[in-house]
Amino acid sequence: MKRRINHVTVLGSGIMGSGIAAHFANIGVEVLMLDIVPSELTEAEQKKGLTKEDKAVRNRIATENLEKLKKSNPALLYSPKFAERIKVGNFDDDMQKIKNTDWIIEVVVERLDIKKSVYEKIEQYRKPGTLVSSNTSGIPIHMLTEGRSEDFKQYFAGTHFFNPVRYLPLLEIIPTKDTAPEIIDFYMNYGAKFLGKTTVLAKDTPAFIANRIGIFGIMNLFHNVKKLGLSVSAIDKLTGPVIGRPKSATFRTADVVGLDTLVHVAEGVHRSGIEIDKYKNQFVLPDFIEAMMKNQWLGSKTDGGFYKKVKDAEGKSLILELNLGTLEYEEQVKNSFPTLELTKTIEKPIDRFKVLINGKDKAGELYRSMLGALFAYVSDKVPEISDEIYKIDDAMRAGFGWENGPFEIWDAVGIAKGIELAKEAGYEVSDWAKKMTEKGETFYKVNDAGQKTFFDEKSNEYQSIPGQEAFIILDNIRKNKTLWSNSGSAIQDLEDGIINFEIRSKMNSLGGEVLDGLNRAIDLAEKEYDGLVIANQGANFSVGANLAMILMMAIDQDWDDLNMAIAYFQKTMMRVRYSSIPTVVAPHGLTLGGGCEITMHADRVVAAAETYIGLVEFGVGVIPGGGGSKELTLRTMKKLHKDDVKNNRLRDAFMNIAMGKVATSAYEAFDMDILQHGKDFVVVNKNRQIAEAKKVALLMAEQGYTKPIEQQVRVLGKEALGMFYVGTDQMLAGNFISEHDKKIADKLAYVMVGGKLSEPTMVSEQYLLNLERETFLQLCGERKTLERIQYMLQKGKALRN
Template sequence: MNRTIKKVAVLGSGVMGSRIACHFAGVGVPVLLLDMVPKEAAESTKPAERNKLVNDALTAAVKSNPSPVYTKDAVKKITTGNFDDNMKDIAQCDWIIEVVVERLDIKKLIYDKVEQFRKPGTLVTSNTSGIPIHLMAEGRSDDFKQHFCGTHFFNPPRYLRLLEIIPTPHTDKAVVDFLMYYGDIILGKTTVLCKDTPAFIANRIGVFSIMQIFSLVDKMKLTIDEVEALTGPVIGRPKSATFRTADVVGIDTLVKVANGVYENCPDDEAKDLFKIPAWLQKIVDNNWLGDKTKQGFFKKIKTPEGKSEILTLNLDTFEYAPKSRPKFASIDAAKPIEDLHQRLKMLVQSPDKAGEFYKHFHYGLFSYISHRIPEISDTVYSVDDAMKAGFGWEIGAFETWDLLGVERTVKAMQEAGHSVASWVTDMLSKGHKSFYKIENGKRLAYLPATGDYAPASSGDDSGFIVLSNHTDKLVWKNNSCQLYNIGDDVLGLQWNTKMGSIGGDVLSGIQTAIEKAEKDFKGLVIGNEGANFSAGANVGLIFMLAIEQEYDELDMAIRLFQNTMMRARYSSVPVVVAPHGLALGGACELSLHADKVCPAAETYTGLVELGVGLIPGGGGTKEFVLRAADEMHVDEPDTITLKNRFLTIATAKVATSAAEGFEIGVYRKGLDEVVMNQGRRIAEARKSVIEIYDSGYVQPVQRNDVKVLGRSALGALLSGINGMQRANYATEHDGVVARKLAYVMCGGDLSEPSLVSEQYLLDLEREAFLSLCGEKKTLERIQSVLKSGKPVRN
């Protein structure tokens, strides 16, 4: 691809524009962010006054939570200006993204200015979600048309991975190919090629899904709280489920998209579902639009005691009442089932009201998506990818259909009065029983246009490795782990425990994987495909052993964890870890001991054990001491480096992105490598294993030269801990734990700085961990985490 993006212009600094600018800055691209001159500053010559609108918008974006950038320093790459004074500066930009108000006449006025200043060949795209792309290209020059298309980001751009690419008939194919590539590799997006149809793919299917649920509310007499219980994480959807999602997006926005489909899709067989029900129209008329108006389907209030409480709207009385906890026998029975696929099968087959809802919902959804091909897309995987990346579905609609059995479900749908597109019945008549299949580790999808299977990807899929696609190359497994041959003489290990927790089975899996890799392979990749890599060690096991005072067994468990981490560090072949999502506690310790880490950009890592009244006991404390020793400089006091490392652990600091993982010292600059697209991290990790092995990998030797500072640093750290307690920044028990940590990190009560071995530090670490397991307040914290997910502050 002979195109480079050195600078981007974003025209429009509203909620989307400012956050799109932040995302580009976050990946390292300089941005010019422009907006209007405020009316009151029309005659002013002061840049601060003329740029007030854009500057205020950017400031609000940067302050928003969650952060739109990977690190705060990224904002320095954004230059602000206004349409009157700075439009000429777009001549220095390689990509111009228009994000102004959703009115065609205003967009065309902006494009008139763009055509005056853009250099030929510059990309111009619109982030519109509702205006046909081809209408915006009308009347423009040939060069503009060739380099123009839609690029629909989802809000917030950093976190929602979908980027819909919508070309016009005039768009150069090379431009489309470049945007698909750039969005994937550089921006970390799931890029989906869309047709220029109303609401494109994700909003078309997503809003249909919501409107269908609204119709079932009336048909089945369901309450809002019942729907939220039925349509959230239990079926692989976000916690915001249905009505909360509408509040977040904006109920007026939802109604606008629904009206747009109803008015502009006369041939949509389900268009009547997009009619706004009377109760929804009343909500809009009341201006109860969700979060933006502080009330919608839900409303947050303060109780007389000063506590926050969420109230739910009653759609019959239009009054708010405390949230209820609906009870469905099938959901109660399904919740303990960790595997989403098994859980969905059970729920749809349930004989209660929930099962009835799931049948109605899925049959209607399957019918609708079948009729949208080839209208909105030629491929089934584009529909699934769009819903997973844009609406946070864990499993796509066609994937769910496969799971429930296409042939069996089609029969049930027809009996229930739901039509199915002819291409689906044609597929079944040809003997093809599923929309997807796996061959040689690659996923193929049925292509209706050809009547055969093709790679489930719009471009080169060689950079995507899905571990579970290699079931035909399973090397070993136990109750929690699976070890695969992922090609090129590399093994891949994953586990499927709750929250990716690391217990005995997982530790055994890591040890076995390394042993097998050392024998017959170049190295090992460790990753998994759950929502998170791992929330850390199995604290339930620790609590059980501690509460029963099984200290010998607890000592053995800690030794096993330490030995496994050291096995990863000192294996005879490279071990590369590819985390994503949460990588906390023990998972962070595994990263600290890997030869290399290839974290997804959205990886949240840190040594968080202090929060539950413990210190890192799986080699994490030892490794931070070792790294501090290696970082000590002759021109500054040694205690500064150690203190910084100590505070990172003592405050249970968590990096809120992989980039911050370097800042807190978990990842190593020049060695570990961030992967923007989460789906590519396993492939990047495999490539790293091969590169490290082929460069002449030599098995490392355990260190005996780790400098520890003894009493000279211990006094300073203990003084700091006492100060934190006196200022009420730390509780008494926080102080107990922190003093144990300080003791270990200083190498004990040594009279002078000394050189010690890693094993010496591991022993100190283990002894401190064990002693803290006997503390009543530590056990209270662990118990609180097990019950509520949060440690008690004691």
């Protein structure tokens, strides 16, 4: 029988509970979020004359947490309006409502007695066959179902989300021996397909998978930091993006998560007694951690942790770091390591490890010690916490934000070298890992079918990672399916008549080599294939045009070449729109400027939910020059209704560009007209994106795709232009914008109204593209625009001059 989830009840409205509620609301599920009834009235409630029996009082905790959720930064909801899908209540008055829910998720305080009392209430009202799960991270799952009915046990499992729920994709599914196999399958499949999670089947062992490995790594660093003689900020420099881990690295992560949370997990593993002597000591708290706990230096939630924000004598904010020897806060000292300098030309973190472990400085010493301990530990945890190594790698990537899992890193340095590092660090890897060196094998291989396989310790053979049929992983097909490539792009055969164009330049910026590749891909698709997907699996889809190239041409005053380059970009975008084959774009992550323009010119868009998309050219002193200004004008004017105030509708589109507004999710992009209802759609699981885009392209081809007819657009002319000029004059007079901001805004308005036409007129797209290109060139001749471009290239942020 098919199981549908239309309504979820979340029991507990704290940080995790509200985060889980938000994510279910994100995917269109109705949510009831309950919490306890307050024991006392607040002063504000007393002044209003409320009593403990008033609904506003009884629901106060859940209501306040819903309000916090709405204001959270970064946002936990894909769109603020999705908060309407969440209703609140309390355990005493509203528990009977769970009889109409499809899934009950318990997220109450981490105490077994409290959880069991909540389950008693659930059993009073729960309809047989209703899913029940717990988000616990510290209590063994099997203990939670003691004394429960057989039906309850059959549908129960641990569903361990990671915080923040929207942004960390890991969902650990932890069944008990009583959980029905089909229910385990449901949790796994629903988490992946609907919630967009990396679902990992975990065993009921202390801290499960990700926290067990992650906390070991952090505690190992805690124990070695003094021995290595490195500061807090030095460790963070060495354990962040340079090795493919988040910017928060080690100690900033501890501050964000909360030192008490890390200690709770570490102490839980230590108390469990499951670790043998060689690892058990790693979960004992070092002296400086005990001192920090005593002083309540827990991180962001308190006055300070490993870092502390203060004001200097001039009132400016200053970040101090904790000296772990003296336990006093000091100014950060700039750290530099020769080993890191050797990796500056190596783009992918996975390719840096071979260099890093051979460093002759403190950095090299850290990497050898850290990785040696990690390799020994993960090999020892197979099969204790997982029978399959890929689950450990999946968990670390999805739960801790590592770009590569420990076994993938071990492959990168070589199995024999990893064993050597472990010995140097004072550990021995497990026998099964040692045996791998006899074959000279790696932990992972890609087979001839383009599927990733892993070494299975049980069978002593390579097995295919399950679930890959739902994905297209470009790294796996690159070897056998690449049809063409240049320095910035590649074309792959996705089979079934569909090809993929992949941007592969630095930060996926759009220069001549990318545009050449895209035109070649369209040519190839029109001649020999049925459709084209434009997608990549980098960190971001595209940060936009190659600013360095534009700056160089403008400084050299190569106006003819720059004009040709912009015209080529525009022509390429129009080919995306008006080719004879369906084009489907799959944006994700940062999709800015030119990346947004490619997206807007496709026949269809299959966007990842986590797509941050917008026309941001204003921030570097120009207007969108690749058809973005034209396209947003066209879309706005096409959507006008009979009674619309035309100037107001066009002003909204104008402001989106003039403010450099970026949608904070694909859903917000619909409100900005960057994505279009009824045409474009969103996938929550980014791993499925290319496969879904291929399906859309296939369907369009099979339905008989016909090349679109070029459009005419009605522009408003001088009357509307006057309105925009008045508006920018007022903004300047009020000191809301600079003189240069006004100049750019006025030129943008000139393009969007079609120039100084005496009355509303129908014009071609090319007419607007010509205006757009001329205006872009004019702005590139402005000194302040060049200053903005240079500042962006140097600082990575916008200059308002």
